[in-house]
Amino acid sequence: MESENKNSGYGGMESGVVVANKRKLRGSDVILRFLALALSLAAAVVLGVNNETTTVAMTLVPTLPPVNVPVTAKWHYLSAFVFFVVSNSIACAYAAVSLIVKLANRSGKKGMEMMFILVDLIMVALLFASVGAALAIGLMGYEGNSHVQWKKVCHVFDRYCDQAGVAIGLSCGASLAYFVLVVLAVLKRC
Amino acid sequence: MESENKNSGYGGMESGVVVANKRKLRGSDVILRFLALALSLAAAVVLGVNNETTTVAMTLVPTLPPVNVPVTAKWHYLSAFVFFVVSNSIACAYAAVSLIVKLANRSGKKGMEMMFILVDLIMVALLFASVGAALAIGLMGYEGNSHVQWKKVCHVFDRYCDQAGVAIGLSCGASLAYFVLVVLAVLKRC
Numbered sequence: 001m002e003s004e005n006k007n008s009g010y011g012g013m014e015s016g017v018v019v020a021n022k023r024k025l026r027g028s029d030v031i032l033r034f035l036a037l038a039l040s041l042a043a044a045v046v047l048g049v050n051n052e053t054t055t056v057a058m059t060l061v062p063t064l065p066p067v068n069v070p071v072t073a074k075w076h077y078l079s080a081f082v083f084f085v086v087s088n089s090i091a092c093a094y095a096a097v098s099l100i101v102k103l104a105n106r107s108g109k110k111g112m113e114m115m116f117i118l119v120d121l122i123m124v125a126l127l128f129a130s131v132g133a134a135l136a137i138g139l140m141g142y143e144g145n146s147h148v149q150w151k152k153v154c155h156v157f158d159r160y161c162d163q164a165g166v167a168i169g170l171s172c173g174a175s176l177a178y179f180v181l182v183v184l185a186v187l188k189r190c
Numbered sequence: 191m192e193s194e195n196k197n198s199g200y201g202g203m204e205s206g207v208v209v210a211n212k213r214k215l216r217g218s219d220v221i222l223r224f225l226a227l228a229l230s231l232a233a234a235v236v237l238g239v240n241n242e243t244t245t246v247a248m249t250l251v252p253t254l255p256p257v258n259v260p261v262t263a264k265w266h267y268l269s270a271f272v273f274f275v276v277s278n279s280i281a282c283a284y285a286a287v288s289l290i291v292k293l294a295n296r297s298g299k300k301g302m303e304m305m306f307i308l309v310d311l312i313m314v315a316l317l318f319a320s321v322g323a324a325l326a327i328g329l330m331g332y333e334g335n336s337h338v339q340w341k342k343v344c345h346v347f348d349r350y351c352d353q354a355g356v357a358i359g360l361s362c363g364a365s366l367a368y369f370v371l372v373v374l375a376v377l378k379r380c
Contacts, residue, residue, distance in 0.1 A: 062252065077337040080326040117376050121314070125369060128315045132322030136270040137330070141338070147267040148331065150340040179315060186307050186376060 025188050030102060032177045032184070037095035039174035040127070044088035047075050047134075047167035052160040073157040080133040081164070087130035088171055091123050091178070117185045120178050127175035134168050215378050220292060222367045222374070227285035229364035230317070234278035237265050237324075237357035242350040263347040270323040271354070277320035278361055281313050281368070307375045310368050317365035324358050 051074045057066040075081045098116060105112070141161055144152030154161035241264045247256040265271040288306060295302070331351055334342035344351035 073337070078335060079329060083322075083326075114376070118373060121311075121369065121372060124311070124315060125318045125365070128319040129322035132273075132319035133326035136273075136323035136326045139269060140327070140330075140340075145268060147263070148340075148343050150330075150338075153338045175315070179311065182311060182372070183308065186304070 025184055028184055029181065030099065032181050033095050033099045033102065036123075036174050036177035036181070037092055037099060039170050039177065040088040040092040040095060043167045043171035043174060044085050044092060046163055046170060047081060047088075048085050050075055050160055050163045050167070052157050054156055056156055071156070073153075073160040078137055080137040084130045084134040084167070084171065087126045088174065091127055091174055094119060094123060113185070117182060120181045120185065123178040124175065124182060127171060127178060131168060131171050131175055134164070134171070138164055138168060215374055218374055219371065220289065222371050223285050223289045223292065226313075226364045226367035226371070227282055227289060229360050229367065230278040230282040230285060233357045233360035233364060234275050234282060236353055236360060237271060237278075238275050240265055240350055240353045240357070242347050244346055246346055261346070263343075263350040268327055270327040274320045274324040274357070274361065277316045278364065281317055281364055284309060284313060303375070307372060310371045310375065313368040314365065314372060317361060317368060321358060321361050321365055324354070324361070328354050328358060 051072060053070055053072045055068040055070050058069045059066045075085055098119070101112075102116075138161070140150060140152075141157075141164075142152060142154045144150055241262060243260055243262040245258040245260050248259045249256045265275055288309070291302070292306075328351065330340060330342075331347075331354075332342060332344045334340055
């Protein structure tokens, strides 16, 4: 009787809605993983290839006039940016692997689903930490700080700083994609 | 028949195990919230009350000998530390509220449980971002960076830097407590 109810009348309608909801959640899961892949890849590339060389006037000897010295900004000069590029590369690689596994394995075994939720959550932590670190150093570059006598550098490396800002924005998008993935996984289990 | 099975034989054993597991998870949930409360409160207080005044020799006029100038380090001089203290205060306040609600409302309604998981996840993102930001600025203070000409300051403010390091460590603990809370909530639903 119980199994009949599930497949007919209200029971049938209910199971139809559940299946439709699960399909929607599955579709959203794939779209979000693709978004996370694209955004984290773009963030890592935009900051990774970012470099700018410019000349600044420096007084080397107080009695002589200032000399124009070439200076270069690269992502691996700052440890926060190294952490940012590495984190986004890891998030990108995991998004690619999880997308392939999700598309190939449609059954969705319980153990595998749990592992995906756990690694998605690790990606949330990793990406938010890297965005926080890059933003803190980026803001210091834009504004400087008189208390610790760290001068702003973004008026010299303006293109470099703009590009770093774009990379941070892209990584924010990837972090939010992973965040929504965890929320959807929890909703799926309710 | 079905209801009888649930309360006797294997059914009874199974439901007994489920109840015991739910109690264990509930106990872990309360302990983790208490840990998150204590650690985030300690992190906010340790960095919030942290200040150090010392004297440094500064050359104000090139022709005159250096003068000893008093300099002070406070948490609100750096925006990353302000973000850190505010984030940990929010995480601490939420841990206190959620702990009271969890202890008062033992039924655990589905909607409320969902809201808790969502806010726990927001706390994971917020705390990891603030730890990343504070760590990036803290490391810069310890090591400096010759490329952007930001000199290290921790050899001057050594006690302040040590205390900031302790605060970051405590906040890492609070972040992990919220992380495990989300993992447990997902496990509970499997």
